[in-house]
Amino acid sequence: MVQLKIGGLVSGRQIRARAIVMQQKTSRPVQFELLPDARASLLAWLDQRGGTVDDYVFPSRVDHNGHLSTRQYARLVDEWVTGVGLIRSEYGTHSLRRTKASIIYRGTGSPRAAQIFLGHSKIENTVRYLGTDVGDALALAENTGI
Numbered sequence: 753m754v755q756l757k758i759g760g761l762v763s764g765r766q767i768r769a770r771a772i773v774m775q776q777k778t779s780r781p782v783q784f785e786l787l788p789d790a791r792a793s794l795l796a797w798l799d800q801r802g803g804t805v806d807d808y809v810f811p812s813r814v815d816h817n818g819h820l821s822t823r824q825y826a827r828l829v830d831e832w833v834t835g836v837g838l839i840r841s842e843y844g845t846h847s848l849r850r851t852k853a854s855i856i857y858r859g860t861g862s863p864r865a866a867q868i869f870l871g872h873s874k875i876e877n878t879v880r881y882l883g884t885d886v887g888d889a890l891a892l893a894e895n896t897g898i
Contacts, residue, residue, distance in 0.1 A: 753773060753810075753825075754808075754810055754819050754820045754821065754822055754825050755773070755774075755808065755819050756771065756773060756808065756809045756810070756819075757805065757806060757807065757808055757809065758798060758803055758804065758805050758806070758807050758808070758809055759805030759806060760772065760773075760809075761786075761794060761798075761809060762798070762805065766791075766795075767786060767791040767792075767794045767795050767798075768786065768791075769785065769786055769791070770783055770784065770785055770786065771783070771784060771786060772784075775871045778871065778873065780871055780873070782869075782870075782871035784869075794809070797809075808820070810825075812824075822845075825845065826844065826845050829843070829844060829845050829848070830844070849870075850881070850882075852869065853866045853869055853870050853878075853881070853882060854866075854882060856869050857882055863875055863878050863879055863882065866878050866882060
């Protein structure tokens with residue numbers, strides 16, 4: 753996300769409902785949804801920030817031609833977590849990504865849906881990432897009226 757350019761988010765004067773990022777490990781494109789509140793926040797940020805479609809959405813504090821570093825992003829998340837009164841050691845960039853994937857899995861019962869969200873190439877990696885076990889499978893089966 754830190755390498756996202758303005759042109760990848762905007763269409764005219766609107767923020768797109770969906771955008772694509774390239775996954776760093778695999779260099780594969782992963783599409784994600786931008787909910788209305790996020791679109792409104794991004795539009796307000798870009799109005800304040802200015803820039804062109806070739807500029808990064810989140811510029812570096814040091815190199816204004818570069819993007820925000822993943823380390824700086826992690827520091828910001830730490831500040832936000834602390835600012836809302838949560839325990840900093842229990843929340844981070846990775847736990848937020850994992851939480852979203854877990855919510856998708858629990859809501860749909862589909863590891864495939866979580867796999868698509870995470871951009872994993874193998875379902876086995878998604879199952880391992882989610883910590884899915886026999887208990888989860890049995891709970892899903894019990895909720896299926898067949």
